[in-house]
Amino acid sequence: MSTVLKRFSLVGVAVTLLVTGCGTGPAKAGSAAIVGGQAIDLETVQDRTVTVLKKEPAAQQMQGQGKLDQVSRLVLADEITHRIADHAAQRENITVDETKVYDAVQEKGGPEEASKQSEQDATTIHRRQRDVLVMGELARRNLSTLEVVIDFFQVKDPKEAKEKAAEVAADSAKMARFVQEAPRTTGGQQASAANQKVRVTENPSLVHTMLWGVKPGTVVAFPADEQQSSWMVALVKERNTVSPTPGEDDLAERIDPRLLAAFGLRIAQYLAADLPIEVNPRYGVWDPTDATVVAVDGEKAGFVGVASTKNKS
Structure with a gap:
């Protein structure tokens, strides 16, 4: 019983911290982020973070170390990446076979087992698998024909x-x-x-x-x-x-499926390059290099910027 009480006390602290986080949000009130004008609700990120805390001992440990913000950033990054994948699927007219989504999750032991040790849960794992299949298709369409x-x-x-x-x-x-x-x-x-x-x-x-x-x-x-x-x-x-x-x-x-998905994510990012991504400062900033959310610009894994051409005098 002490374990249960401890776990739910952590959840209570999580809710308090998430609701009272400092900083002003994006233009649309109540948003954790805005992707291409579409809001990701604060409540969605808060609820998912609480769910992760309930099911993941590692997340509870992070909370105990004062690192709850890292858990919520993982959740928010997943929400943003989903919108990028969804936008890319629409642009490329990609339709996913839902049987393949279901089968892939079942092969991993079902929704609860497949979502273990991740920011996913039984209610989001099918969406994530769908996104993975979208990225796989994007990769296949570009792997042998894309040159930069x-x-x-x-x-x-x-x-x-x-x-x-x-x-x-x-x-x-x-x-x-x-x-x-x-x-x-x-x-x-x-x-x-x-x-x-x-x-x-x-x-x-x-x-x-x-x-x-x-x-x-x-x-x-x-x-x-x-x-x-x-x-x-x-x-x-x-x-x-x-x-x-x-x-x-x-x-x-013949390529590692994980690398195929990673390449597909980059194609999705290209297709969504015109979608502005605005993150609520309480969570941090979007880092396209790692497709994640980090606390400040200085923590970004790399650099991405549009080049300017200066006129010579």
């Missing part, structure tokens, strides 16, 4: 990468100088190039990055490897549809 043309350079320091990306966003003419000045790799190769054509099939390590999630004229900075030993700064100049290389017809079936 970029100017890029690599640096080792994430702070330097973000600062130089911001400089390029403020004045795209600076990109040429940064490309020329980029340090060489340990193997002596130039870690930079202009007008580089990039495809996932030829650069699989970049499959999950923001290169595929932005419109031409956008500057991005992100870790170039899992160890974050190198960072890439890129100005996306073109986005083209090309013919698949022979032998790539079944590529989508």
Whole structure:
């Protein structure tokens, strides 16, 4: 009984903190965020956060450590990502077979089992699986045919990468100088190039990055490897549809499903690039690099910004 009482006391504290959180919200009162003019209600995020606290010991531990805000940000990020996926599905006329949604959840043990150790619950897991299938279809449609043309350079320091990306966003003419000045790799190769054509099939390590999630004229900075030993700064100049290389017809079936979904998310972000995302300051800010919500700009996993062209005098 003491365990039950403790758990529900945590929930009570959660409700109090969520309702009394500081900061002013987006333009529409009572919103946790606004995506493309459509509000995500505060109540929705609050209720889902309470549900997560009830079912997840890890979330209860985070609450006990004063990290409730991290749980609610995960929930809000899921709500935002759902709207991005839904918008992309509408734009691309993607219809999901509900039998596949049901079967996928059942294969994981049913709604309650499938939603364990996540911000999902038995009432949201089918929606999440539906979004995953949408992203998978988006990935399949673009995996072998999408090409981006970029100017890029690599640096080792994430702070330097973000600062130089911001400089390029403020004045795209600076990109040429940064490309020329980029340090060489340990193997002596130039870690930079202009007008580089990039495809996932030829650069699989970049499959999950923001290169595929932005419109031409956008500057991005992100870790170039899992160890974050190198960072890439890129100005996306073109986005083209090309013919698949022979032998790539079944590529989508051979790639890790998680990577396929990650690539599909980037395609969805591109399709939703014109949807403004405004997060209530009590939760933080939207970070497109990791498709999540972080407390402040300084915690973003990378940089995304539209490049400006300054007139020469």
